[in-house]
Amino acid sequence: MSELTFEQMLDESFKTIHAGEVVEGTVIDVKPEELILNIGYKSDGILTRNEYTNEPNVDLTKVAKPGDTMEVKVLKVNDGEGQVLLTYKRLAADRGNKKIEEAYNNKEVLTAKVAQVLDGGLSVVVEEVRIFIPASLVSDVYEKDLSKYAGQEVQFVISEYNPKRRRYIGDRKQLIMAEKAELQRKLFESINVGDVVEGVVKNVTDFGAFIDLGGADGLLHISEMSWGRVENPKKVFKVGEQLKVLIKEISGTKIALSLKFEDADPWKDAAEKYAVGNVVTGKVARMTDFGAFIELEPGVDALLHVSQISKEHIEKPSDVLKAGDEITAKVVDFNNDDKKISLSVKAMFAPEPKEEAVAEADSDVVSVDIDAVIANEQEEAAEE
DSSP states (O other), X not given: OXXXXXXXXXXXXXXOOOTTOEEEEEEEEEETTEEEEEXXXXXXXXXXXXXXXXXXXXXXXXXXOTTXXXXXXXXXXOOSSSOEEEESHHHXXXXXXXHHHHHHHHTOOEEEEEEEEETTEEEEEETTEEEEEEGGGTOXXXXXXXXXXXXXXXXXXXXXXXXXXXXXXXXXXXXXXXXXXXXXXXXXXXXXXXXXXXXXXXXXXXXEEEEEOSSSEEEXXXXXXXXXXXXXXXXXXXXXXXXXXXXXXXXXXXXXXXXXXXXXXTTTXXXXXXXXXXXXXXXXXXEOSSEEXXXXXXXXXXXXXXGGSOSSOOSOGGGTOOTTOEEEEEEEEEETTTTEEEEESHHHHSOOOOHHHHHHHHHHOOOOOHHHHHHHXXXXXXXX
């Protein structure tokens, strides 16, 4: 039996490898464009930047260092120069394909960083496998500009898996919808009419504001924004503003809100402040042909009938008054149930009436449904 040469013994000390085999190697040298690995074979393995990742211009000195160990796949045992060519990205892609297939079958939620923002959607990478999330499946609402997602981590499920065509489609929309449905369910289980809750102004319109309550939006109608009169909601509220609101009504999934808190009701002690005979001061809020509405305080308006503006005859209020004028007058009628107050400037200067004159003066006091007038004006504004 012939003895083996030193070279033969050395060759036999190394393992045998084949193309396609997965081996473990130790990094022995790092360059920006390639890694040299000891894979236990008679030749070291070469892992180029192009076979490490699909990402362009990656500096390998920043992702690996001598002594690191990693699993790689053998591409070629001999590249013609006695070197072993290795790949990491193809091994990662194989594992990525398997992971994506399992996620598709099990409806598993995946998380990945957005690698690219495209015209039609987002591109994410899961272990070297690119997954496309169409713009229509990025969110449950239309988003014209997707650039805000660049570099962000997003969660999604695989809605289409076709490895033969390398077609992998992600869906983020169904996760958002499911999350919102759960939040809505929890919200409606926890709220009741009369509760005071916190919300964030989501949108402001001419007729009101939509408040995000964390699971559903509630409508704060212009008529419920204040005990006083609100002319333009957009001048009062800003998107993103936090508010404490009162739940006024719940009808199915619709929630009506209010800022008219009972403890701030200006009519609560109005009977004492605006008792008949009291002299009060307010400002002209608006005028009609039959009189002027005087705001005594936010939420409390009184009618100064045209016949009570002056001792002299006046055709219409606008002949002598304008919005913002300060008026001092006497309360001649107070109805707490209907929330009506009538004023008279004439009564400030008239002598004490006799019994017959009282009856005549009372006939001059005109009762007008202030709430009905206000409600009619708000309806007209909303229709516009």
